[in-house]
Amino acid sequence: MTSYKNILSDNQEGICTITVNRPEKLNALNHETIQEIGRAVAAAVKDKGIDGIIITGAGQKAFVAGADISEFSSYTVEEGKKLSSDGHKVFNSIERCPKPVIAAVNGFALGGGCELAMSCHLRVASDNAKFGQPEVKLGVIPGYAGTQRLVQLIGKGKAMELLMTADMIGAEEAHRLGLVNHVTTPDQLMNKVMEIMAKIRAQSPRAIEGIVNCVDAYFNKEKDGFAFEIEEFGNCFGTGDFTEGVSAFLEKRKANFVRS
Ligand code: COA
Numbered sequence: 001m002t003s004y005k006n007i008l009s010d011n012q013e014g015i016c017t018i019t020v021n022r023p024e025k026l027n028a029l030n031h032e033t034i035q036e037i038g039r040a041v042a043a044a045v046k047d048k049g050i051d052g053i054i055i056t057g058a059g060q061k062a063f064v065a066g067a068d069i070s071e072f073s074s075y076t077v078e079e080g081k082k083l084s085s086d087g088h089k090v091f092n093s094i095e096r097c098p099k100p101v102i103a104a105v106n107g108f109a110l111g112g113g114c115e116l117a118m119s120c121h122l123r124v125a126s127d128n129a130k131f132g133q134p135e136v137k138l139g140v141i142p143g144y145a146g147t148q149r150l151v152q153l154i155g156k157g158k159a160m161e162l163l164m165t166a167d168m169i170g171a172e173e174a175h176r177l178g179l180v181n182h183v184t185t186p187d188q189l190m191n192k193v194m195e196i197m198a199k200i201r202a203q204s205p206r207a208i209e210g211i212v213n214c215v216d217a218y219f220n221k222e223k224d225g226f227a228f229e230i231e232e233f234g235n236c237f238g239t240g241d242f243t244e245g246v247s248a249f250l251e252k253r254k255a256n257f258v259r260s
């Protein structure tokens with residue numbers, strides 16, 4: 001079992017829960033923490049016994065309160081670029097993860113925390129969660145694709161406002177804007193995440209992977225998402241999941257997808 005310094009990675013009943021574990025710093029993301037998240041996600045993808053990933057923060061107060069400001073306070077231009085580029089690689093690996101990744105947002109999701117949540121496929125927030133991109137207060141811009149994913153999720157006008165004003169919004173407002181999928185009480189947060197995960201797990205894993213690839217292609221300027229879907233759709237017909245899914249429907253029974 002891999003051990004980490006800044007995160008916890010816990011596999012239970014086929015789900016890997018990655019908890020950013022620096023509660024005394026409101027789970028701020030230093031470089032090492034982001035690398036550990038990347039390693040934990042890669043390990044969960046490789047592990048045949050894992051069907052999905054949950055990302056959350058330790059404690060009651062924060063999901064992640066941003067990049068670790070004290071770490072980058074004396075960075076040079078080159079160091080800043082490397083920090084951002086390394087973060088992009090990890091956050092992209094979350095977005096393109098072939099298994100479902102759900103953010104359980106249990107408090108402040110600011111800066112890199114909002115960006116981490118946005119890199120996940122879905123977001124469920126507790127009603128005490130707060131979202132924002134306050135980087136402009138510090139004289140920087142979001143560096144883990146916040147300028148891109150926030151626009152994708154809530155549209156240009158509102159994204160511009162949040163990015164330029166550094167405003168913090170509550171969970172209900174985030175829900176209204178489409179930044180989060182569901183809002184719950186803090187004690188129901190994990191139940192709601194598990195309920196969604198259970199629905200996804202009942203579907204064809206190969207088809208779920210195809211969905212991730214096609215949706216990613218929509219946002220990838222180097223790909224033609226429509227052509228990509230035709231390809232992925234066709235490929236489904238050669239999978240055991242398709243044989244099982246269609247047979248189950250015709251035989252009026254529940255599909256039992258074999259994970260490989
Ligand atoms: N980087 C490094 N340390 C951070 C941090 C961050 N992004 N966010 C919080 N912390 C640390 C604080 O420095 C403090 O540490 P200390 O006890 O050693 O002084 C500890 O976490 C608790 O934070 P504190 O500010 O005392 O809590 P609060 O409840 O008064 O305020 C926030 C909470 C989230 C509003 C406030 O911590 C904040 O504004 N954080 C920065 C958010 C941000 O700008 N993120 C984007 C970074 S690019």
